[in-house]
Amino acid sequence: MNPGVSSSDRAVVRRRRWMRTEGGHEMDEWENGMRAGEIAGARWRKATASDAVNDCVEVARLGENAFAVRNSRYPEGPALIYTRREWEAFVDGASKGEFNDMPV
Template identity: 45%
Template sequence: MSVYRNGIPADSLKGVKWVKSRHSGATGNCVELAALPDGQVAMRNSRDPLGPALIYTRDEITAFMQGTMEGEFSSLTA
């Protein structure tokens, strides 16, 4: 069983499928997510696909996505 740590090089996560929002800009200004075999979720910057990936539990990603859908982070992009 693999152990995934925050800051792991994204290119070392072999066999995962990275998903980018269809709202991403043409210049790749987006984050990408990938489901990991152990149920966690990796996140990377699409402008730096070889750079570090942050690893989150499914509960953490769920809380973030719910907060986003409810507008809790809107002040960060206004």
Template identity: 45%
Template sequence: MDRGYPGLPDRIYNGMPAKELGTEGWRKPWSGGNGGSCVEAMKLRDGRVALRQSTDPDGPALIYTSREIETFIQGAKAGEADFLLT
């Protein structure tokens, strides 16, 4: 679980500038044919997950617990987020 990314700040909080989390470790698990605009995710050392917008990598990072992410993904797989597509 601990990726050990060097240089991460001691205090990681919701809405912090994503650039403070560095460039290493970000992934694009939800990338598609949308011209490169996608959500990027990083698993933090403490198990939380940071999300940022790929077109604004210096913008705010949204920080979620692993349970929050798990619940969201399960709900999306079950169709509970389909309303976002219409």
């Protein structure tokens, strides 16, 4: 079990697969590396600082407890799936400048 997912989360991780449930019924299933275009209903967002040739990273919320990330230059390419806690930890670190020493 992924340490970033608690028993109260609705995202269930099994062999790197995330499954959203609603009222005890399975609704959607996502897997790391799956084609981003296969994630039904995903509404991809990118930063306003991205340029006209789509050089950026896009993110989509998947239900209440999962997020997908893709490369906007390859919108049908693979997506990485993160739990809510994993995504919150990343956003928190980025907002605190913890990655500012990485060359751009």
